[in-house]
Amino acid sequence: MENAAPTLIGSVQRALRLLEAVGEHRQGATAKQLARKAGLPLATTYHLLRTLTHEGYLRRVDGAYVHGEAVGALGRHREVREGRDAISGALDRLRQELGAATYFATYRDGELEVVDVSEAPGTVAVEEWADFRATGNAHAIGQCLLGQLDREGRLDYLSRHRPQSLTRRTVTDSTTLLRRLEARHPGRPVLEQQEYLAGVVCAAVPIMVGAAVCTIALSLPVAQAHRLPATADRLATRVGAVVDRLSFTI
Known part of the structure; x- marks a missing residue:
């Protein structure tokens, strides 16, 4: 027919x-x-x-x-969609290459936002059992994003989201946390081991996409914790090429 x-x-x-x-x-x-x-x-x-x-x-x-303005909005929506598609593709490639779940996150309007996640059987993403946006003190993504802000920006975030104790490893003292964030090397990955969730280790690499403060991160089960430093370094060497291909519209 x-x-x-x-x-x-x-x-x-x-x-x-x-x-x-x-x-x-x-x-x-x-x-x-x-x-x-x-x-x-x-x-x-x-x-x-x-x-x-x-x-x-x-x-x-x-x-x-x-x-009218709505016609311009159609173009902006398309740009956002194309940017998100590029991010998704980049995360999938990194996940396959690194053998780890991967994440893209940004700091926007005073809040942490996980934009996209890539996972698959064998590389399962971290379960968001406590709101990622409000627990930036506890996970690599939050620590990496906060580490890229100035002191005023960090204090603003912590004044609205007081550090929460999620595991016995979580740093909850604001003074200690601020010293820790200030001591981080700007270009080095942030490593986090079971501070957000027992049984999971994570790393996040600081990046800038245009004027946006962002990060690409990965997570591994604690049984693979020995892989974390080397895998984080591999991620850090790859993000430059990834960022060049991204067009993320905030």
């Missing part, structure tokens, strides 16, 4: 033709000009223009129509 022709929604097609027509007139175009350009009846054009203007895709300026 031949494949059925796809169902096309005429009103959507006509609206897209109008948006394309507006894009060809940098100074804007009138409804009559757009109707002629798009090959649409004037009444249909007026109806679609009202709808597109109401939804923010067009603006009417001195009787002419120009693209």
Whole structure:
């Protein structure tokens, strides 16, 4: 049986033709000009223009129509999606190469955010049993991101998220934690052993993607703790090439 022709929604097609027509007139175009350009009846054009203007895709300026903010937002959404796809692909490659679950995280608007995680059978990611955002004192991702902030930024975070005791290894004294963060070498991986979750060791490498403070991290079961320093160093040597290919939009 031949494949059925796809169902096309005429009103959507006509609206897209109008948006394309507006894009060809940098100074804007009138409804009559757009109707002629798009090959649409004037009444249909007026109806679609009202709808597109109401939804923010067009603006009417001195009787002419120009693209609205919503059109720009579509492009930004695409950039974000493409950036996230690049991150996901990079994490998958690193996971396969390093034999460890991998993570990408950033510090945005005063909060820690794990953007993406790559895991597979045999390289399972850490279970988020305590909110990653509020427990930056306890895990490698948080320590790495906080370590890239200035003292004021660290104090701001700790004033809103007081250090929590999650395992017997967790550092909860703010003064001790601040000294520890300040003593870290800027380019070296952060190593964390069972501070967030017993049975798991982690490492995080500090990176900058544009102006964004970020990190790429990995985790291993404690039975493979002997691999952590060397695997963290391998990650550190790889992130430069990875960052060059990323276009992460905050």
